[in-house]
Amino acid sequence: MQLSDKVTGALLIALGGVTAYGASLQPGVPGQDVGPSVFPAVIGLGLMGCGAMIAFGVGHSFEAPDDTIPAEPGETVPRPPRFAEWRAFLAPLLLVLYVLVSETLGFLITAAICILVMTRALGGSWRLAVALALLGPVGLHLAFYELLRVPLPDGLLALPW
Amino acid sequence: MSDLIDGFIMVGQMDVLVAILLSAIYGLVVGSLPGLSATMATALLVPVTFYLSPIAAVATIISASAMAIFSGDIPGCLLRIPGTPASAAYTDEAYAMTRKGQAEMALGIGLWFSAIGGIVGTLSLMVMAPALAEVALNFSSFEYFWLAVLGLMCATLVARSSPVKAIASMLLGLLFSCIGMENPAGAPRFTFGMTDLLGGIEPLPALVGVFALSEVMRALATAEPPPLPRRKFGSILAGQWSLTRRFQWPMWRGNVVGIIIGVLPGAGADMAAWVSYALSKRFSKTPEKFGTGHPEGLVEAGASNNASLASGWVPALLFGIPGDTITAIAIGVLYMKGLNPGPTLFTERASSMYALYIIFILANIIMIPLGILMIRLATRVLRAPRASIMPVILMLCAMGAFATGNNLFAILLVGFFGVLGYIMERNGYPVAALVLGIVMGSMVEQSFVTSLIKSDNSLLPFFERPISAVLATITLAALLWPVAAWLIRRRRRAPRRPAPQGG
Structure with missing residues (x-):
């Protein structure tokens, strides 16, 4: 942008x-x-x-050049991913999705979808993405719902505790 | 004296000690992950502080931010990627030491001098804040107005960007603070009929959006950094004492510069590190060694950024004006916990202030053992792929904002400010100025309108009182400086223009 x-x-x-x-x-x-x-x-x-x-x-003329440090000769510079400019907007779009569907689907399912999409978009393997999508929401639910008493919506799937 | 003992008792509570330890570990881990800044670590911590006692809440913020600033040095030293912007100034130097096989020494310098800087900064806070509180008791709305504007101007002056863009960012932040019912008429202003906007824009969703979500967005748009090679470290603290003696003078200069920059409203640890590194090179007896793995600059800048953290609390506690982006968050927490910033805090809640100093010292002491542990574990932590961290951070952004009022609208605000922060950063608009504008907007408006009512719409009293006249002069000089500098540069460049035709 x-x-x-x-x-x-x-x-x-x-x-x-x-x-x-x-x-x-x-x-x-x-x-x-x-x-x-x-x-x-x-x-x-x-x-x-x-x-x-x-x-x-x-x-x-006051604007400082970017903080990025130039590569050493011989050092390979990783190439930015495809559609780099547009991929960035995935994160806020997922937040909008969360706002739209979390009341109906519930926190666990919505968070799992968001985490799965993000992990894949960042180049994580399917194994990592599925594992994170299963464990991440449960951990967050424990921390925010159980410990901090934030009323996260149950929706379609509620945890037994 | 009894206040001091009360302070010790307050810090000695089990919940406070546990909060310090856990937030220290959290700060070390988050600060060490490239791209996750100390401000972000603090912003995501705020929802947790809702459920803590006032002292424990302040303790989590102090210890997490101090640890994160140190631990930002680790990936800078090992990977040449600064973990926090405050480490960016000397990343090259630290990495050069690693390549020379002195990674232990470079990390040790970061740790040892961070702790010293933090403690010296705390001592300055202890001396300065109560002394200034006496003066601040005499301040009226005129002085508060100039002080707030001066704070905003400092934020624009020190930004490593075009001052005009920084002022524009700040004005944008002030504009966001206009939204809502909290204005001189108590009528809805700029709410566009949305009930969610009636209460105004809360600073927290804006902070989370600008500092955390935009970082997640940046991760999506850039390539994964290279993995860290496994390595074993020797003794971390070996030789630090002799370095302290050898570079005593740069260390003290770093501390003092850090303290001064921290006290300036709006300028924080990143600026302290840049200025101190530059000063170190300028005054060094061996400037040619800089950039080749020379410890001098690391000593000075490492001490400086941590010293600025503590002194940044001086304007925050006295006037409710943030010294940097971290204290901008802390002020919100202080209000929430009934420790409203102001000069009376030092007389009426003296024991709480002592507790705060003790927490600072404690955090900087436990930084050394925990920091050594973190350095030893760094090779493992830094191997975690971004794909496993950023999705969780995204969810934490959503949860953290939601927890502030159990309102889904806050999550939309995070999204909005994330996009805004991302686009602004890409185009050279400093986001710290935007955030300070949002945080300080209502204070600026209130003191401005109150003063105008008092003076019967005359601008003269803004300049008549002695202190406010001094503050006004500094502020106007800061405001006109970019224009003057631009004109001078233009005039210098003008005679050279015909040259290309001739040659």
Whole structure:
């Protein structure tokens, strides 16, 4: 998700504009000049200013190069996986899936699905993925449900204890 | 004196001691895994602290973060991959020592000087915090406003990125803090009719998203690091005492720089390590040895990042302004446990403060035996494939956020902030500034609006009181500095422009 500074700058200007407009719609406090609109208005103007400066490349020269250490001669650099940019979004998508189905399927089944998919996506073998998907949710359930008393949904499958 | 004894009794409770030990082990393991930072370790620990006594809750955060900062040195030294960003500054140096066959010494330096740095940092916290508390009692909303803004500006100044982008990140964080009903009118603001947003954005899901989920996302997008070759270690602490004597001066400089950077609101252990390593090289008698496996820089930076951890608690305890991202989490826990930050904490809850100091010292002492154990086990722990760790971390993100209010919406927030943090990081926007904006937003707004009401909408009183005038000057200088620096660079570059045509 590498975007040019022009794009992110323009996005910030737009966001700042919307913020400032939204701030102007805030209700006032009777008998008082300073209300809930002041702070967001300042932020909105600030965002627009920063966005414009970023789009014009102000401060770009300060950006430090990536922390990644260059490889030694002769050292093999592992190649990034295919669709690297898009694979990253699997993790938040799994969280959305969890929110959507955990009430009906229950914690154990939903967590098992998430862990199975993640392990495979990270290149783990099927054996590792299945073992983790079976043991992981039970361990998490023990820690959060039994010890920390977090009300995880039972759904279709409840543990006997 | 009785406060001190009370403090010892508080720490001596069984649950506190067990909490220190378990969180220490947790911090060592998580910190040593590449990509899992000390901030992330702390953020995932917060749901656990709900169920602990106040002192035990603070103890888990202190000991887990201290251990994680040290243990980040281990994969840096053995694999050339820093375990936490705070170790990144001297990873090359430590790895060069490993290649020279001095892995034990490099790891020993990390351990020994981390512990010393941690203890010196704690002593500074013990001296500074109560003294500053006296001054802080005189602060009004004007001073608090400037202090909060100065904290935010520090976070943008020290970010290793474009200051304009850092300010934009910070403003974005402040914008998120505007969401909800907690504003001067008590009316829903920017909630878009969603009831889940009425209570505002909790800092914890945002922190977990930005620091933990985005790390899981990064793991999905990058290749697996190479496995660690098996090796046996000799004595870890051998020769450390002679190194301490030989590099006494750099060690003290590292400690002091770490303490100063820690106290600055918003600047944390990573920055301390970068600055100290650079200073060490700059003032060394043998700068040419740096990068070839020379212990001097390791000594200074290793002491510095741990010293900054303790002093980062000074602004957190006094003003509720985080010294770094770890204390940003700690402040939330302090509020939750009734230890509301503020200068009165040192007079009314003095025994709790003594307990806190004792925990810091204790954590840094047990770091040495546990750290040696961790180094010996490192070859096993670091062989665990990422595919077996990241899925569990993903579930911990979900569970941890859910546990804060038993609300599924928090998990969606984690997802949102994970994506935001990932994209921001890829495009050079520092995420620490975003988080500090979210954490400090309501404080900035409250002190700003209160001050404006007090002054009858006049901006003059913001600059009239002596302390607030000083704070205002520093803040404005920090704000204008990027523009000035840019203009200077442009002017210097301008005369050179016609050159390419001629040659």
